Amino acid sequence: MKQLLRIxxxxxxxxxxxxxxxxxxxxxxxxxxxxxxxxxxxxPLTPGQYxxxxxxxxxxxxxxxxxxxxxxxxxxxxxxxxxLADIVTDGxxxxxxxxxxxxxxxxxxxxxxxxxxxxxxxxxGNDPITPRQVILPAPRALRADVIPNVTPSPSGVEITGNVxxxxxxxTAKVTTLSGDSTYGFEHSNGTxxxxxxxxxxxxxxxxxxxxxxxLAVNNGVPDLILWNNRNISISGLSExxxxxxxxxxxxxxxxxxxxxxxxxxxxxxVRGTVKGTTASGLNFGTxxxxxxxxxxxxxxFSTSFSxxxxxxxxxxxxxxxWHVDVQSVTTSSFNVVSRRKDGVxxxxxxxxxxxxxR
Numbered sequence: 001m002k003q004l005l006r007i008x009x010x011x012x013x014x015x016x017x018x019x020x021x022x023x024x025x026x027x028x029x030x031x032x033x034x035x036x037x038x039x040x041x042x043x044p045l046t047p048g049q050y051x052x053x054x055x056x057x058x059x060x061x062x063x064x065x066x067x068x069x070x071x072x073x074x075x076x077x078x079x080x081x082x083x084l085a086d087i088v089t090d091g092x093x094x095x096x097x098x099x100x101x102x103x104x105x106x107x108x109x110x111x112x113x114x115x116x117x118x119x120x121x122x123x124x125g126n127d128p129i130t131p132r133q134v135i136l137p138a139p140r141a142l143r144a145d146v147i148p149n150v151t152p153s154p155s156g157v158e159i160t161g162n163v164x165x166x167x168x169x170x171t172a173k174v175t176t177l178s179g180d181s182t183y184g185f186e187h188s189n190g191t192x193x194x195x196x197x198x199x200x201x202x203x204x205x206x207x208x209x210x211x212x213x214x215l216a217v218n219n220g221v222p223d224l225i226l227w228n229n230r231n232i233s234i235s236g237l238s239e240x241x242x243x244x245x246x247x248x249x250x251x252x253x254x255x256x257x258x259x260x261x262x263x264x265x266x267x268x269x270v271r272g273t274v275k276g277t278t279a280s281g282l283n284f285g286t287x288x289x290x291x292x293x294x295x296x297x298x299x300x301f302s303t304s305f306s307x308x309x310x311x312x313x314x315x316x317x318x319x320x321x322w323h324v325d326v327q328s329v330t331t332s333s334f335n336v337v338s339r340r341k342d343g344v345x346x347x348x349x350x351x352x353x354x355x356x357x358r
Contacts, residue, residue: 001275031312033054033095051074051123051124052085054070054095056118056124058114059118061132065166068113116137120133129205164176182197191315192211194213212225221237270285273351274336286302287301287303294347295346296345297338301354303335306358316349316350317349322340
């Protein structure tokens with residue numbers, strides 16, 4: 001509902017006016033200004049089209065620069081201009097004052113720039129009509145000024161207590177209710193959009209645009225970054241090609257007592273104890289099988305290495321009494337030849353470790 005606030009002024013050129021402050025759903029504020037113009041002796045101006053200038057000030061008199069304005073009804077195009085004002089019978093006119101002035105400043109922002117706001121009206125080519133007209137709050141604005149827990153100010157609004165969006169206030173300062181996969185909060189600089197959402201019963205924080213998301217402290221550079229390719233870097237600012245790249249040492253264990261092994265290659269380890277063929281069920285270890293067992297034993301890797309691995313094999317019992325040789329190493333298998341110290345070939349139980357690139 002529009003609110004009507006009537007203001008009266010009278011001097012050499014007089015306007016008797018009322019204006020409605022309109023805030024449509026498009027959020028472009030306008031003022032519907034209705035007035036009556038008379039000359040110095042009180043006679044209404046001749047009907048016709050006139051150029052009228054409107055501006056907002058923070059004082060009843062004086063001042064070099066208005067808070068807002070002018071807005072001119074001169075039929076020009078662009079911000080701060082509108083159609084000529086039609087003065088009809090008895091000097092009466094009606095003007096729609098748009099949101100932006102000739103400097104593209106916002107009417108809504110300017111109305112909150114000072115505790116006292118005054119409207120100045122000037123018929124183009126004439127001196128401003130004095131005194132300026134004080135703009136008082138409309139009844140609904142007065143009610144908004146006393147909403148519990150809300151304190152307006154020129155720089156914004158302070159809310160005390162908890163706030164609920166599409167739901168009742170909860171125990172947190174702000175609670176929002178949204179559907180599955182719908183963002184509850186969003187923050188954007190116009191290009192990157194970050195926000196929170198719930199999807200598949202999981203709480204998520206991330207970007208809804210194709211940009212990385214990171215964690216940082218004390219306004220510093222992010223230390224942990226999830227990149228566009230779904231890889232993660234820690235203490236690194238370049239997009240990694242591996243799932244996880246860490247610039248620094250890693251420690252494991254219940255008390256963080258163990259360092260992680262490292263190397264220039266991406267290695268994997270296969271180890272085991274061979275006591276017979278795979279079918280015998282006597283072996284220990286995974287990722288390999290035994291196809292022959294005896295003086296020459298063949299071990300096959302379930303997943304091949306990308307290049308030949310390095311392999312070490314030793315007799316499980318009395319290693320000082322045996323020679324255990326590793327032969328015919330490929331990316332997918334190797335042979336172990338076992339002999340007694342006297343040179344007689346004989347199958348034995350042995351342990352092995354294979355290390356090679358994935």
